[in-house]
Amino acid sequence: MKRLIIGLLLCFVMGLHQVAWADTTNSGATTNTQTNTSGSNTTISGGYSQESTTTYQSGSSSNTTSTTNNTTNAYSGDTRVTSSASAPSMSAMSQDLCVVGISGGVSTFGVGLSAGSYMTDENCERIKLSKVLNDLGMKVAAVSILCQDPRVFFAMEQSGTPCPFEGKIGSEAKKQWELYGKLRPDYDQYTKRLKVVEKANKEEKKRLEKEEAKRLKEEQIQYEKDLKAAEEAKAKKIKELELLQKEENNKKLDVKSDEKLIDKAEEEEWNNIDDEVKKKLPKVENPGGR
Secondary structure, three states, X not given: OHHHHHHHHHHHHHHOOOOOXXXXXXXXXXXXXXXXXXXXXXXXXXXXXXXXXXOOOOOOOOOOOOOOOOEEEOOXXXXXXXXXXXXXXXXXXXXXXXXXXXXXXXXXXXXEEEEEEEEEOHHHHHHHHHHHHHXXXXXXXHHXXXXXXXXXXXXXXXXXXXXXXXOEOHHHHHHHHHHOHHHOOOHHHHHHHHHHHHHHHHHHHHHHXXXXXXXXXXXXXXXXXXXXXXXXHHHHHHHHHHHHHHHHHHHHHHHHXXXXXXXXXXXXXXXHXXXXXXXXXXXOOOOOOO
C-alpha cells in the first residue's frame, strides 16, 4: 500500500512538472522582448549593462556614461491551479501499542484525496508477549512465542537448541519438526535450503565417488606393479637356488669321482701286490695230481 501511494505521488508530480529556461545570457543580456500592451507588462527580467569611461584632461576632468535597459514580459504559460491534498497525521506515541501510522495524499486537477491508517507490528507484539510470559516464569512459552518468527526459528535451529514442539524440547523437538516439516514457520525457506543441501550432497557424493575410483585405479596399478616385482624377485630367487643346487650337485659329483678314483687306485695297488706275491710263490708241477 505504501509503495502504491508513493508511486501515484511521483506520477502526478512528474505530470505537473514544468521546465524553466533562463532568459539571460552569460554576459547579462536578456533575450526577452517587450510588447507595450495595456495590462500586459507583468514581468520584469534582468538585462542590465553599465559602461563607464573616464577621461583626464590636464588631470582635472572625468566623463562617465551609464546606460540601464529594463525589459517587461507577460507570462504566457499554464495558469491552471490544482487542488491541494494534506495527508493526515497518524499518531502512535503510546508505548503499549504495537502499531505504525501510515498516511498519504494525492492531488490532481479538480480532485484532492488523502487518507491514513494504522498497521499492526506483529514483531513488536511477539516481543511484548514473550517478555510478559518470561516475567511470569513461563520460559518455554516465551521462547515458543518468539519462535513464530521464521528468523528466530532458524537461529534456534542453527544454534542446536530447536524450538519447542507440543511440550517437547531438545532432540525430541528436532525429530518432531523433521517429521512435520510443513508446520515450520520458515517452511518455504526450509524447502529451499533442503534443495540446496541435497544438490550439494549429490555433488559431494560424485566427487567422493570420483576420488574413490581414482584411488582404486591407482591401488590396482600399484598392486600390479608389486605383483610383477614379487614375481621377478621370486624368479630371481628360484634361479639363485637352482644355481646353488647345481653347485652342490657338482660338488657331490666331484666327491664321488674322487672316491672312485681312490677306490680304483687302491684296487690297482692291491692287484699289483697280488701279482708280486704270486711271482714269489714256488711253482708246483702236476697241480692236478697228488
